Amino acid sequence: MLFHVRMDVAVPRDLDPDERATLLATEKARALELQRTGVWVHLWRVVGQYSNISVFDVSGTDELHDILWNLPLFPFMTISVTPLTEHPSALSANP
Numbered sequence: 845m846l847f848h849v850r851m852d853v854a855v856p857r858d859l860d861p862d863e864r865a866t867l868l869a870t871e872k873a874r875a876l877e878l879q880r881t882g883v884w885v886h887l888w889r890v891v892g893q894y895s896n897i898s899v900f901d902v903s904g905t906d907e908l909h910d911i912l913w914n915l916p917l918f919p920f921m922t923i924s925v926t927p928l929t930e931h932p933s934a935l936s937a938n939p
């Protein structure tokens with residue numbers, strides 16, 4: 845199942861700089877790992893915002909919840925999820 849996910853990030857400004865650097869490096873490593881396994885299909889920065897628009901390809905809501913809940917940045921993100929299905933006018937639906 846495909847899900848459109850928006851993540852708005854708000855890391856506290858007073859977070860220790862070393863902690864912040866470690867947190868972001870850990871998040872990046874996890875994001876790369878999930879992209880390499882094909883689960884995190886798209887990852888785009890929203891222009892001018894500390895936000896991303898992503899597409900995940902997972903077995904269902906439980907897997908997506910588990911992935912998002914365990915992201916290192918999860919405590920500092922507001923996340924919105926939209927389930928996707930094939931559009932009847934998409935090329936993929938009209939071979």
Ligand SMILES: O=C(O)C[C@H]1C=CC(=O)O1
Binds near residue numbers: 887895
């Ligand atoms: O920067 C972000 O948008 C938040 C998060 C998503 C991937 C990553 O490396 O960090």
